[in-house]
Amino acid sequence: MSSSTPLLAVDELSVVFGGRGSDEVRAVDGVSFTLEEGRVTGLVGESGCGKSVTSLALMGLLPERGVKVGGSAVMRLPEGPVDLLKLSQRKMRDLRGSRLAMIFQDPLSSLNPVVPIGRQVTEILKRHRGMRGSAAEKEAAELLNRVGIPDPNRRLREYPHQLSGGMRQRALIAMAVACRPRVMIADEPTTALDVTIQAQILELLKDLVTEEGTALLMITHDLGVVAGLCDDINVLYAGRAVEKAPRAPLFADPTHPYTVGLLGSIPRLDAPRGEPLTPIRGSINDNIAWAKGCAFAPRCDHYTLECLQGPPALAAVGTAAGVEGRERSDTAGAGGAEHVHRCVNPIGHADVLDRPSLEGPALVGEDEEAQG
Amino acid sequence: MLRFIVRRLLQLIPTLGGLSILLFVWLQRLPGGPEYALLPDDATAEQRAQLRRSFGLEEPLTVQYLAFLRRIVQGDLGTSLMTSRPVTEEFMTRFPATFELAVTAMLIAVAVGVPLGYLAARKRGSALDFAAVGGSLLGICTPVFFLAFILKVVFAERLGLFPSAFRLSPGMSRTDLSGFVVLDGIRTGEFDVVWDALLHLALPGVALASIPLAVIVRMTRASVLEVLGEDYVRTANAKGLRPGTVRTRHVMRNALLPVVTAVGLLTGSLFAGAVLTESVFAFPGIGSFIYAATQTRDYPVLTGFILLIATLYVFINLLVDISYSLLDPRVRAQ
Numbered sequence: 001m002s003s004s005t006p007l008l009a010v011d012e013l014s015v016v017f018g019g020r021g022s023d024e025v026r027a028v029d030g031v032s033f034t035l036e037e038g039r040v041t042g043l044v045g046e047s048g049c050g051k052s053v054t055s056l057a058l059m060g061l062l063p064e065r066g067v068k069v070g071g072s073a074v075m076r077l078p079e080g081p082v083d084l085l086k087l088s089q090r091k092m093r094d095l096r097g098s099r100l101a102m103i104f105q106d107p108l109s110s111l112n113p114v115v116p117i118g119r120q121v122t123e124i125l126k127r128h129r130g131m132r133g134s135a136a137e138k139e140a141a142e143l144l145n146r147v148g149i150p151d152p153n154r155r156l157r158e159y160p161h162q163l164s165g166g167m168r169q170r171a172l173i174a175m176a177v178a179c180r181p182r183v184m185i186a187d188e189p190t191t192a193l194d195v196t197i198q199a200q201i202l203e204l205l206k207d208l209v210t211e212e213g214t215a216l217l218m219i220t221h222d223l224g225v226v227a228g229l230c231d232d233i234n235v236l237y238a239g240r241a242v243e244k245a246p247r248a249p250l251f252a253d254p255t256h257p258y259t260v261g262l263l264g265s266i267p268r269l270d271a272p273r274g275e276p277l278t279p280i281r282g283s284i285n286d287n288i289a290w291a292k293g294c295a296f297a298p299r300c301d302h303y304t305l306e307c308l309q310g311p312p313a314l315a316a317v318g319t320a321a322g323v324e325g326r327e328r329s330d331t332a333g334a335g336g337a338e339h340v341h342r343c344v345n346p347i348g349h350a351d352v353l354d355r356p357s358l359e360g361p362a363l364v365g366e367d368e369e370a371q372g
Numbered sequence: 373m374l375r376f377i378v379r380r381l382l383q384l385i386p387t388l389g390g391l392s393i394l395l396f397v398w399l400q401r402l403p404g405g406p407e408y409a410l411l412p413d414d415a416t417a418e419q420r421a422q423l424r425r426s427f428g429l430e431e432p433l434t435v436q437y438l439a440f441l442r443r444i445v446q447g448d449l450g451t452s453l454m455t456s457r458p459v460t461e462e463f464m465t466r467f468p469a470t471f472e473l474a475v476t477a478m479l480i481a482v483a484v485g486v487p488l489g490y491l492a493a494r495k496r497g498s499a500l501d502f503a504a505v506g507g508s509l510l511g512i513c514t515p516v517f518f519l520a521f522i523l524k525v526v527f528a529e530r531l532g533l534f535p536s537a538f539r540l541s542p543g544m545s546r547t548d549l550s551g552f553v554v555l556d557g558i559r560t561g562e563f564d565v566v567w568d569a570l571l572h573l574a575l576p577g578v579a580l581a582s583i584p585l586a587v588i589v590r591m592t593r594a595s596v597l598e599v600l601g602e603d604y605v606r607t608a609n610a611k612g613l614r615p616g617t618v619r620t621r622h623v624m625r626n627a628l629l630p631v632v633t634a635v636g637l638l639t640g641s642l643f644a645g646a647v648l649t650e651s652v653f654a655f656p657g658i659g660s661f662i663y664a665a666t667q668t669r670d671y672p673v674l675t676g677f678i679l680l681i682a683t684l685y686v687f688i689n690l691l692v693d694i695s696y697s698l699l700d701p702r703v704r705a706q
Contacts, residue, residue: 061609096612097611101611102610109602109603109604110603110606111607112604112608112625113700113701115622115625119621123621124613127611128612
């Protein structure tokens with residue numbers, strides 16, 4: 001981890017929907033992570049865990065009515081640090097698309113069907129880079145070329161429905177990188193694409209991060225994507241991070257039962273034919289409020305009464321988490337550790353020896369110092 | 373594009389052919405006939421029969437229909453029983469008045485309806501939204517002739533703000549180039565005529581606009597609400613585009629597609645509404661003439677006018693389809 005200040009530091013982000021009449025829904029409940037230059041940070045979890053809401057909150061794209069956003073998200077800019085969550089809509093509009101860009105999940109519905117691709121690329125160049133006419137068009141063609149769209153001049157005049165799925169996602173990526181943003185958020189960018197195209201798009205994102213030093217926040221439910229792309233991983237459950245670690249230790253030593261369950265539910269090619277998958281039982285709706293205890297407890301095979309004593313705090317791997325605000329505070333428990341989890345009954349190494357190996361070998365061991 | 377237009381024009385033939393049969397049979401089956409409308413009540417049966425023979429009404433229906441069809445193809449829609457002038461001529465002298473009225477009504481409906489529908493959607497649940505939705509419900513429910521009558525009594529007769537009848541004030545002299553009063557006035561520079569004509573168009577225009585306005589408000593509102601939730605609007609906002617750009621290029625461009633279709637269909641309702649509105653305001657257009665023709669059972673005028681209006685209607689929808697394919701590239705591809 002670099003010692004310089006992170007490009008974006010998200011601290012205790014919370015997003016609460018509703019209130020006044022209806023029950024409040026805490027979609028994001030105190031999520032903290034940092035984005036570093038040239039690194040990919042993953043937010044992983046199943047549908048409904050708050051990953052997309054996190055990204056929309058950072059972009060300032062949540063509706064204003066009926067939504068309360070808390071915490072801070074400090075972005076390092078040349079003109080000084082700013083808290084994205086406190087900026088006015090007008091200032092956010094200046095940052096969006098230029099310093100902070102987003103790539104969405106479904107490329108077809110994310111493109112305007114009645115506006116040519118070229119116009120959808122040039123409008124962002126006109127808005128943020130002050131480019132006009134043929135200069136903007138030339139740059140747009142350049143961008144399409146850069147993201148691997150062949151015959152860009154023809155594609156600029158075409159409409160989204162005339163492009164293939166992969167090409168549409170490339171066009172969206174071209175729009176996202178048009179102003180060389182420092183921070184890019186990709187919300188399940190490969191979910192709507194078939195597998196070969198997925199790999200190409202991930203490769204493209206990886207190249208962009210390496211070449212430009214952009215910080216990428218990768219939001220996904222696909223652990224294969226995480227294994228291939230992410231440097232740092234945050235596993236979210238019911239709006240809170242339940243485990244955070246760099247890639248290698250997370251795959252080598254998952255300690256939170258939820259992470260272990262996610263890894264275990266991946267189908268394996270080397271498993272005997274007909275062997276059933278091991279899903280995590282129940283659904284994300286079977287949870288309890290974090291204030292009462294671990295939200296995952298109702299679905300957990302390892303839970304004890306201790307799990308319901310109060311909200312578990314983040315703790316360094318190798319120690320069991322205490323209860324927030326009682327034994328140790330969040331930061332005290334986690335220390336500066338790279339690999340932390342939020343579990344009072346973490347799974348020891350013996351329990352996870354039979355976990356599927358996703359990553360190649362030789363990655364185990366990087367987290368030893370972190371534990372020490 | 374050309375093939376598309378030609379194909380649509382060819383579709384006109386079966387449409388109008390079917391309509392001509394329908395009209396012909398329907399009108400023949402109506403009780404009464406011109407011999408009752410044109411002859412005095414004490415005319416003898418022999419006199420009535422003679423009149424029917426002279427109009428060719430005693431021939432077999434198929435013969436009458438084929439003769440009717442042959443004349444239509446030759447551009448001869450017969451002679452009005454009321455005025456003894458050719459039906460096409462009657463139509464052409466009255467068409468400009470109704471055209472100006474219909475355009476006025478549609479301009480009012482679009483100019484008020486689209487912004488109102490947009491605002492109602494943006495401020496969903498606000499007092500404005502309720503007023504727009506409630507008002508449009510009222511607009512759809514109110515019969516046009518009733519609204520026309522109320523407008524006339526209040527704004528023309530009581531308050532005296534607008535004239536209550538005709539296209540122009542009596543004694544207003546104008547140079548007639550084409551029958552289109554407003555257009556002629558603009559071309560010849562007779563702006564007093566233009567102003568006078570616009571004052572005369574105001575009340576019937578508003579009355580006639582009520583139903584299309586209500587439909588456009590509701591369609592625009594529903595359509596904008598739908599588009600605001602679309603992913604591409606979120607993308608546009610994620611690009612940091614100015615609100616004006618998002619509104620015009622990304623929201624309205626898509627939201628207006630169904631409204632354009634509705635405008636084409638609503639034009640048909642304008643002609644139906646014009647019959648009653650024009651009668652209330654003694655507006656000398658095709659509507660009031662159809663009203664008179666109905667009362668005198670003037671078959672040639674009714675069949676001829678309805679056929680011509682139907683043709684016009686099909687052409688308007690052709691124009692809508694063409695503009696639609698220009699607005700939506702997905703339609704062009706098919």
